[in-house]
Amino acid sequence: MIKRLLLGLLLFASFEAFAQNKLSENAEMSLITVAPGDELYSGFGHSALWVEDKSKGLSVVFNYGTFDFETPGFYMKFVRGKLDYMLSAGSLSYLVNSAKAEKRTVIQQKLNLSLTQKNEIYNFLLNNIKPENRFYQYDFFFDNCSTRFRDLLEDVLGNGLVWERDAEGLTFREYLDIYLANKPWQDFGIDLVLGQPTDEIADKRNEMFLPDLLMLHFDEATYNGNPIVEDKIIIYEAEEEEAKLGFQILPEYITWFLCLFGIFLSVRHHKSNLSDVWFNRLLFVISGLVGCLIFFLWFLSDHVATVNNWNIIWAFPLNVILAFILFKKPAKKWHTVFYAIFGIAQFMILGFFYTLPQAMHAAVLPIVLYFAFKSFNLLYRTKKMNV
Structure with missing residues (x-):
């Protein structure tokens, strides 16, 4: 869901720069949600996972859904659905500053996880970001920057994780229409090329392809009866812009x-x-x-x-x-x-x-x-x- 390698987001020069054997008891793990932006590539928002361990001087944000414009045959691979996306990692400050420049709200959800669970998630990401593992076949609805973290939490927490929030009952296309309401021509073009599968109703898991919906489901999710989110913080709140009134050619x-x-x-x-x-x-x-x-x-x-x-x-x-x-x-x-x-x-x-x-x-x-x-x-x- 990002146009390039997260403009302004620092990619670490080497894997060893942030690799640690284990997190300490003070480590915190948070889901970061960036609100939708004005551009089409940012119009659906973004999800990331922030790992912070102050006692070890560790602070790293993991991001799925990033890609490299320098990839040979980039546009043809993109159109054919064969473009490799990757897991990248960088600094929270760069992500937040990039969001501020685009006037996009950034929200943090601190996750209520045990140290063992945090280490399991962290070690998975460390292994997944290795050059031989970091690339994957991206799918906008079923394998993107949001669904990857949903799947990761489900794998680690198992049956103890319960998504309590009910599904909205909308189709994938109806969700796209909502997010593209102010982009009528982009909405028209996307509607033309998306087929019948887009009109299937998204269940509670599938509607988490949208970062906003992933955040809302995390708000109400429980693990063994306890809330999975222990605190929710607005890191940066963008000012709401007044709707631009005027004639628009539809x-x-x-x-x-x-x-x-x-x-x-x-x-x-x-x-x-x-x-x-x-x-x-x-x-x-x-x-x-x-x-x-x-x-x-x-x-x-x-x-x-x-x-x-x-x-x-x-x-x-x-x-x-x-x-x-x-x-x-x-x-x-x-x-x-x-x-x-x-x-x-x-x-x-x-x-x-x-x-x-x-x-x-x-x-x-x-x-x-x-x-x-x-x-x-x-x-x-x-x-x-x-x-």
Whole structure:
């Protein structure tokens, strides 16, 4: 959940710089939660684990979910879901200063653990941060900076750890919508590429993929009947910024404009022979390119959440090619067959738009509406194209 190796966070030059055999009785272990930031890469927050042992002069923050921009083929590996993320370690002051610069609140939860449990967790992290162990296959929902600490505590505490807080009952996509409420275009793009798995309801464990939810579950968690959090401290509280009021161009404004403009062109074509071919070709090319991306993420990447994407019904990858084959005179028989099949598919999406197994973004509705209208409009017009 971090764009780079935690900007401003010190990476220790050597593993031995902070490796200690055992923690002392005075050692403290805390879950650190950094609030969401304004940028997309920081928009979901961040989790870290702080180990402090003043008697040994030890203070180190462990962070999962960090990566290196210098990785060869970085962007292609990122898109394909093959980018290696790593466990890194550094100073709390650098993490806090970075959060202050981005106006993000930092909260500490001191964990009520025995010395044995603290040492087990600490030794696991020391072993995990070794060069041969520190890299892992990141997954935004199921294996990120938050879920790693959830899993670690579950492994160490076993059945004695009970997550008492009930799940919110929201899907993964609904959680993303909440966090992306002020980023409508990013929300639109993410909605387009995430498939049906994103619409599964997240249970109490799975909703901890969000640092905020992990923190809330730790607040109410117990170990053998005792609270797992013994103290909660706000290390830095960012001032709340007033919501910026003003007109914002939303994706659905653009798609409704395109839909109505396309219908207008079709009506004008019927009355004055004003050609709308260029407009239809443009929409087909754009939808086809979106479809190619959906196909790539579905079949050629390791991302779990991008499979079974129903948007491929309207964002058909072959539209990129069909844009330059269709809309010609004389119309061929297969043109008619395509318009009929494509149009029926769009009408089916319209009829079940709000009951599909996958929730589609509101901006998709006018696109599907136009494609449905245009398919049957062209189906009618092909009868005259050969005249």
